[in-house]
Amino acid sequence: MTELVEKLYETSDLTDGELKALIETDDREAGELLRSRADEVRQLHYGKKVFLRGLIEVSSYCKNDCLYCGIRRSNKDADRYRLTREQIMLCAENGYGLGFRTFVMQGGEDGTFTDDLLCGVIRELKEKYPDCAVTLSLGERSYESYRRLREAGADRYLLRHEAASPELYSRLHPDQMSLENRKKCLFELKELGYQVGAGFMVGAPFQTTEHIIADLRFLQELSPQMIGIGPFVPHHSTPFAKEKGGTLELTLRLLGILRLMFPRVLLPATTALGTISPTGREQGLKTGCNVVMPNLSPVDVRKKYDLYDNKICTGEEAAECRHCLQRRIEAAGYEVAAERGDCAGF
Ligand code: 5AD
Ligand code: FES
Numbered sequence: 317m318t319e320l321v322e323k324l325y326e327t328s329d330l331t332d333g334e335l336k337a338l339i340e341t342d343d344r345e346a347g348e349l350l351r352s353r354a355d356e357v358r359q360l361h362y363g364k365k366v367f368l369r370g371l372i373e374v375s376s377y378c379k380n381d382c383l384y385c386g387i388r389r390s391n392k393d394a395d396r397y398r399l400t401r402e403q404i405m406l407c408a409e410n411g412y413g414l415g416f417r418t419f420v421m422q423g424g425e426d427g428t429f430t431d432d433l434l435c436g437v438i439r440e441l442k443e444k445y446p447d448c449a450v451t452l453s454l455g456e457r458s459y460e461s462y463r464r465l466r467e468a469g470a471d472r473y474l475l476r477h478e479a480a481s482p483e484l485y486s487r488l489h490p491d492q493m494s495l496e497n498r499k500k501c502l503f504e505l506k507e508l509g510y511q512v513g514a515g516f517m518v519g520a521p522f523q524t525t526e527h528i529i530a531d532l533r534f535l536q537e538l539s540p541q542m543i544g545i546g547p548f549v550p551h552h553s554t555p556f557a558k559e560k561g562g563t564l565e566l567t568l569r570l571l572g573i574l575r576l577m578f579p580r581v582l583l584p585a586t587t588a589l590g591t592i593s594p595t596g597r598e599q600g601l602k603t604g605c606n607v608v609m610p611n612l613s614p615v616d617v618r619k620k621y622d623l624y625d626n627k628i629c630t631g632e633e634a635a636e637c638r639h640c641l642q643r644r645i646e647a648a649g650y651e652v653a654a655e656r657g658d659c660a661g662f
Contacts, residue, residue, distance in 0.1 A: 317346035324576045325353045335532065336525050339569060347569065354575035354604030361580045362606045364650045367657030368641070369451065369584075370416035370612040372407045373621040374399045378424025380455065381490045382478075384520060386551035386622040387424050393553045397617045398426060401437050405444075411612045412445055414638045417656045419445075420474070420609060422453035429454060431461050435468035442469035449656045453513075456497060459504050466508045473505045474513035476544055479520065480534035481527045488520060502538055511659055513542030513582070518570055519562020520548040528570065532577065541659035542607070543574055543581050546588030549624035564593045568603045575604025580660040582607050591628050597641075598648040607657070608645070610637035 320338045324330050330338065338346070375398035381389045387396075399407070408419050419441060423429065434454075441450050452465060453474035462473070477498055479485040485495040505512045516531045517523075535543060547562030567589055574583060584607035585600030593599070597608060611618060611629045618630040629637050642652050 317341050317343040318349050321346055321349045321353055321576075324573065325357070328577050328579065329536075332529050335529050335573070338573065339525050339528060339566075350569065350572040350576075351603045354572040355602055357575050357579050358583075358604045358606050361660045365606065365653035365657075366601060366645050366650045367418070367582070367607045367653050367655070368416055368638070369418045369420045369607060369609040369657075370407070370411035370414070371420045371422060371609045372399070372404055372411075373423060373611070373613040373617070374404060374421050374454075375423035375426040375429060376617075376621050377426040377428070378455075379427065380425050380493065382493070383488055383490070383555045384517065384548060384551070384624075386554060386624055388554060391553045394622065395620045397620050398423075398428060399614070399617070401433065401440075403614060404437055405440060407612045407614065408441055408445065412448070415652075415654050416612070416638075417445075417447060417654065418449040418451055418472075419612075420451040420453055422474070423455075425455040431464045435464055438465060438468040438470050447656070449658070456501050459508075462501075462505055462508055462510070466510060470510065472511040472513065472542070474515075474542065474544060475501055475505065476513075476515040476517075477502060477531070477534060477538075478516055479523070479527060479531065480516070481530040484520070484522055484527045484530075487522050499534075502540070506538070506540075511541040511662055512538070513544055514538055514540045515542075515544035517548040517562060517588075518545055518567045519560070521556050521559040523548075532573070535574075535578070539578075541582060541662055542584070543578060544584055544586060545570055545574070546586035547592050549588055549591055549626070551622070551624045561592060564589070564596055564599070567592075567596075568599055571600055571605060572603045582657070582659050584609055587611075587628060588624065591624070591626055598644055601645065601648050601650055608641055610641050612637075
């Protein structure tokens with residue numbers, strides 16, 4: 317099994333059969349080698365740097381109904397909120413003072429976030445903080461909308477493809493949503509010059525190794541600048557409440573594989589990974605991750621951006637995620653980079 321790791325390290329690719337073997341193996345030596353090769357490759361391109369992204373969760377209203385997600389439209393128990401433009405600017409001001417040089421505006425698909433409103437916020441952010449990158453994560457929108465947001469100054473866009481297998485995609489989403497449109501959005505975002513992030517959940521209900529391989533192949537086709545993966549974590553008020561969550565082991569395995577397949581990609585150690593294990597994000601950093609996204613949302617709304625159960629960084633004690641994470645990053649042997657943190661070679 318270790319020879320598969322070495323082949324992946326040298327060529328950044330494996331056959332489907334080899335990928336399946338590597339994803340499914342319980343060989344400890346191969347797992348350890350994968351971790352150290354992934355760390356070597358991340359250090360070759362990014363050194364010990366970890367980029368911070370200030371996450372501003374702008375709205376928990378969503379018109380979509382993804383079966384796994386706690387803020388899905390059908391969840392009548394969800395306590396919804398949306399931030400005003402002034403609140404978003406305050407989060408950014410606070411974040412800038414804390415050293416963030418990327419702001420990520422993430423939210424459900426909320427129709428009140430019109431192009432006009434968003435363009436105004438983006439312009440104001442770029443005017444006040446010209447040294448910062450603005451990332452959007454607001455779901456599927458029209459080409460014209462993406463074009464206007466880009467023109468207003470947005471630099472990056474995160475839109476997980478969620479599942480590249482049409483069969484799995486349709487089991488995780490309502491009929492109104494389509495993988496085809498998801499992919500169309502991603503390619504349009506690329507064409508418009510955004511740095512693009514795609515990704516998927518690890519251990520989603522019904523997901524097999526074959527589905528994961530389809531995800532890896534789609535990522536090769538898209539060639540995004542960022543790849544976000546994290547374990548599926550069940551949410552109690554969704555149809556998947558009783559399903560099993562994704563594991564730490566498989567998530568780390570895939571992070572290592574992604575680092576070797578996409579040597580220069582930006583790879584976050586996600587909040588979901590930190591949620592299923594107290595040392596999840598640190599282990600992610602040691603397995604090829606080079607980004608973390610601490611929460612900058614106002615503390616009083618954090619619990620309401622409730623994608624999955626037991627989400628970390630939502631309590632009063634987490635008002636200063638920034639410092640908590642800096643300590644953790646340094647303890648893991650890495651350093652916080654006070655810069656925009658663009659993809660190497662973009
Ligand atoms: N568990 C883990 N991740 C989730 N997401 C949504 N619901 C869950 C869940 N239950 C992820 C999706 C989405 C991102 C914003 O959060 O992949 O793209
Ligand atoms: Fe948010 Fe530690 S990173 S509280």
